[in-house]
Amino acid sequence: MPEAKLMQGNEACTLGALTAGLSFFAGYPITPSTEIAELCSEELPKVGGKFIQMEDEIGSIAAIIGASLTGRKAMTATSGPGFSLMQELMGYAAISEVPIVVIDVQRVGPSTGMPTSLAQGDVMQARWGTHGDHPVVVLAPGNVRECFDLTIKAFNIAEEYRVPVVVLSDETIGHMREKVVLPELKSLTIVDRKAPAAPAGYLPYKADQDGGVPLMAPFGKGYRWHVTGLSHDETGFPTNKGDVAGALIQRLMRKVEKAEPLLRDYATESADDCDVLVLAFGSSAMSATSAVRQARAAGVKAGLFRPKTIWPFPEEPLRELASRVKRIIVPEMNLGQLVYEVERVVAGKAPVERLSKVNCELFRPEEILASIMGGSK
Amino acid sequence: MSSGLDYFRQNRLPHIWCPGCGHGTVTGALTRTLAKLGIDKNNVVVVSGIGCSSRASGYLDFDTLHTAHGRAIAFATGIKLSRPDLKVIVMTGDGDCTAIGGNHFIHAARRNVDITTIVMNNNNYGMTSGQYSPMTPTGMLGTTAPYGNVERPFDLANLAIASGATFVARGTSYHVQLLGEMIEKALLNPGFSVVEAVVGCPTYYGRKNKLGGAVELFNWQKEHAVNVKAAAAMAPEKLEGKFLIGELYNKAAPEFTAEYARLVEGVRRKFDDFQGGVRGCAQNSD
């Protein structure tokens, strides 16, 4: 029987990464993510992995892309200001299809904001932070155990689909300690990227189908291929042809669109027969869960929908619920970000109410409860 | 023995460089040196940033990585730490390396990570059509210095030495033989090596400053470069307005990836089995 351990969210992310096969970490210290770098510096040498503290966050993401190209599972961890600096190379990882995992432990912004305080203001940045159309997958853990599970999932998705994956944690989830029972190693699925069989005829960006994922050769194994952030054709070399560049972007986007039903991850509670649906993620979902339970205890049919994959958003299950509920409340520690996606998906099937909080304190369940009980404004 | 041409992706040629551009000469010097050293193509990774100079990677028959503006050395650091057995070469421009990439440059030098960095210095941003760079001499013209550059340029070699690079040299596209020799020493130095290659950009820097075309720019290099050995015996007034070429610094120091490997070995001896996550994490701020 695996034993229960008292563990911090950031620690669980790190353990998840190591379990998934992390062997390279580059980072730059920033609250509230620093424990991940510290723990990686301590644990990676034990397993023959590599740790480097780079000169900034741009260097950190550059170094992990380089390491990933040699075949390693590579990750960095940061928070708002550092995540902002990484954006150009998020796009690089997306267009060059180099698997990486970035953990963003959100804090108050913009700018330096409040380093040790809670916010969920990076929802849109995580999706659209870099310029141009691009694929990215964003996962949001709602408790410490999920920090472990979703970091493993992040690596699995990155490796399988050759996309950058963001684990969108937050100050509360990252620093909170909970008693956690980790799963048996044997029960876990660990995905490794698919490599071509031999260098002869290797076309690094040739997909076998619409929205397909090309095979990825590691550097230093005789493939001698070219990687660029310029729009490129199947050979990997730059192209000036607009239709080829366009087809590349379409394929990159299709990779994730097609995979959405497989990646999709969410939790519900009392959602099947609810009148009032609360949609919350990350630390806000902890408060939302108790609010929903209290509402039920008071005889109000409340339910919870908690997306763990935020991008791509789990549209279908929400749409299905939306047609049956009377109201949807979206509590977020920002002035309204995920709510835009909810509104888009719900498309008028039910009124969507935003419940914003930006005073750096976690929602109290009563605040969400009051909204549930309050009825439509 | 293989020839320099064997190290080119010949199906990617012709290149994009203007007639008379010095970047091709430097790239040729590199491939000839690799051929001379008999280095296995499969053990080389060439990393570049963004700029005309940084396009060199695409023409070379290795695993090649054309990154983002200024970031080549940081990507290269990840590759080298990940696979210390590979020969990692960065090809960059004066703008790419010393402006947007300056921070990565000095830190790679400080770590003495075994990367050979070849900086093609044409004193301006060629790719974006001739703006001044951190290596444009004061007073010279650029498309963003229409009245003459008021800033002072970097002395790249001194910057590299002060930052901790263990081999530093300068060559030019005119002194190709010497350039090749310097690249050879750089490749053989187990540490961060910098070779500044002074090259001409006839299309922008040359034209804007009325220095003439490709031939005049080569002549300018010939007339202004002084070998460091000859310079030692020259009076300071004779060196006015000249620049030094040849080996400027060469002093061994511990190399980063080797030191890290030693650390890993030590730690692994202590922890045979991975236990993981046993220590508490203090909460700190900022």
Ligand SMILES: Cc1ncc(C[n+]2csc(CCOP(=O)(O)OP(=O)(O)O)c2C)c(N)n1
């Ligand atoms: C982040 C970013 N900023 C600006 C640019 C535009 N840009 C492309 S190349 C370049 C300058 C290159 O100059 P240098 O490295 O000296 O190379 P050269 O073209 O002269 O060989 C600039 C500013 C860019 N691509 N990316």
Ligand code: SF4
């Ligand atoms: S613009 Fe200048 S640096 Fe660029 S290819 Fe032409 S000559 Fe070379």
